[in-house]
Amino acid sequence: MPDSQRIIEIEVLRYNPESDKEPHLEVYKVPFSDDMSVLQGAQYIKDHFDGSLTFRWSCRMAICGSCGMMINGIPKLSCETFLRDYFPNRIRIEAMANFPIEKDLVVDLSGFIEKLESIQPYIIPREPRSLDQGEYIQSPEQFNAYIQFTSCINCTLCYAACPQFGLNPDFIGPAAIALLHRYNMDSRDGAAAERMELVAAEEGVFNCSAVGYCSEVCPKHVDPANAVNINKTNAAKDYFLRFLSPKGGSK
Amino acid sequence: MSKRRPYVRSMDGWWKKNPFYVEYMIHESTALFVAAYAFTLLVGLVRLGQGEVAWNGWLEAMKSPLSLICHVVFLLAIMYHTYTWFKIMPITLPPIIVGGKKVGPEVITGSGLLAAVVASVFMLGLVWRIAQ
Numbered sequence: 001m002p003d004s005q006r007i008i009e010i011e012v013l014r015y016n017p018e019s020d021k022e023p024h025l026e027v028y029k030v031p032f033s034d035d036m037s038v039l040q041g042a043q044y045i046k047d048h049f050d051g052s053l054t055f056r057w058s059c060r061m062a063i064c065g066s067c068g069m070m071i072n073g074i075p076k077l078s079c080e081t082f083l084r085d086y087f088p089n090r091i092r093i094e095a096m097a098n099f100p101i102e103k104d105l106v107v108d109l110s111g112f113i114e115k116l117e118s119i120q121p122y123i124i125p126r127e128p129r130s131l132d133q134g135e136y137i138q139s140p141e142q143f144n145a146y147i148q149f150t151s152c153i154n155c156t157l158c159y160a161a162c163p164q165f166g167l168n169p170d171f172i173g174p175a176a177i178a179l180l181h182r183y184n185m186d187s188r189d190g191a192a193a194e195r196m197e198l199v200a201a202e203e204g205v206f207n208c209s210a211v212g213y214c215s216e217v218c219p220k221h222v223d224p225a226n227a228v229n230i231n232k233t234n235a236a237k238d239y240f241l242r243f244l245s246p247k248g249g250s251k
Numbered sequence: 252m253s254k255r256r257p258y259v260r261s262m263d264g265w266w267k268k269n270p271f272y273v274e275y276m277i278h279e280s281t282a283l284f285v286a287a288y289a290f291t292l293l294v295g296l297v298r299l300g301q302g303e304v305a306w307n308g309w310l311e312a313m314k315s316p317l318s319l320i321c322h323v324v325f326l327l328a329i330m331y332h333t334y335t336w337f338k339i340m341p342i343t344l345p346p347i348i349v350g351g352k353k354v355g356p357e358v359i360t361g362s363g364l365l366a367a368v369v370a371s372v373f374m375l376g377l378v379w380r381i382a383q
């Protein structure tokens with residue numbers, strides 16, 4: 001049987017804020033070939049069955065981080081997940097868990113964007129430095145201390161994997177804390193104490209109960225759970241050190 | 252007027268929705284058995300302080316079939332807890348660099364489990380000798 005005649009059933013969680021009270025499932029029969037991703041399945045539905053189906057995507061190569069969805073209940077990038085791996089079973093796609101659904105597969109990420117801003121995701125130099133002092137020199141060890149945490153593509157799959165974020169949407173969450181950790185670990189940066197206020201805050205690292213699923217689903221091996229848990233230790237250290245030196249640590 | 256009406260899904264029964272969460276819940280709840288066993292030992296200590304009669308009563312109670320069944324359950328639950336505890340250990344530790352290389356998660360989990368086995372065998376041997 002030629003490839004093009006294989007047909008997979010794709011069940012989509014639809015939600016139209018203008019007409020629906022709540023989301024509902026709809027099934028589409030999609031002909032597919034071996035090289036078709038789940039994202040292409042969604043595109044097929046949009047092109048052939050219902051042009052109003054709404055979802056985000058851009059790069060189709062697992063780098064822009066915009067095509068995340070729940071695929072059979074698991075947070076995944078739909079552009080690097082293939083229909084052939086689910087056939088002949090039905091596949092169910094839903095908007096990323098733990099986020100409010102804006103429309104169909106699109107979620108409201110504004111809270112996440114605010115969190116990213118709040119952690120000051122840029123290098124705040126330890127001391128003023130003039131141009132004629134030349135470039136920063138960083139050893140391979142210093143580079144290795146943070147490089148893993150730079151790989152994040154902001155896909156927010158880790159948030160879709162985090163029940164603590166689902167239960168408390170104010171929790172800064174895995175990716176933002178991983179990015180915070182990335183800057184704290186950078187030898188050029190000197191703002192760890194400033195960021196500590198957020199780490200130790202009510203919406204900070206202690207929301208995490210070490211479920212660890214965030215690191216499991218991360219497509220870029222950032223291991224955000226590790227960043228969160230290292231910062232629990234850092235926050236505890238900071239808390240106790242404050243008794244010893246009133247000037248150190250956050251307020 | 253904005254047509255936005257973001258829909259927030261319920262978190263009810265979230266832990267049943269993914270095998271990973273189910274495993275997490277089992278792992279977390281086995282901690283209760285660790286507490287129950289510690290409590291059992293604590294009662295023994297209190298009874299010891301109350302004199303010989305109380306202590307012997309506690310010893311007798313420990314030999315009852317119900318107590319033996321409980322201990323088997325404790326043992327199984329605590330073994331499972333130990334296993335999963337070391338399984339998540341790599342995500343809780345800062346990177347450990349040995350010879351310029353980061354120690355892998357399997358090595359951390361493996362060393363933890365090995366330490367648990369060694370400590371258990373040591374304790375068993377110690378108690379065995381005292382009991383002789």
Ligand code: SF4
Nearest residue numbers: 152153155156158218
């Ligand atoms: S940490 Fe991983 S899962 Fe989370 S947003 Fe970044 S790339 Fe995505």
Ligand code: FES
Nearest residue numbers: 059060065067079
């Ligand atoms: S479309 Fe860019 S990551 Fe999937």
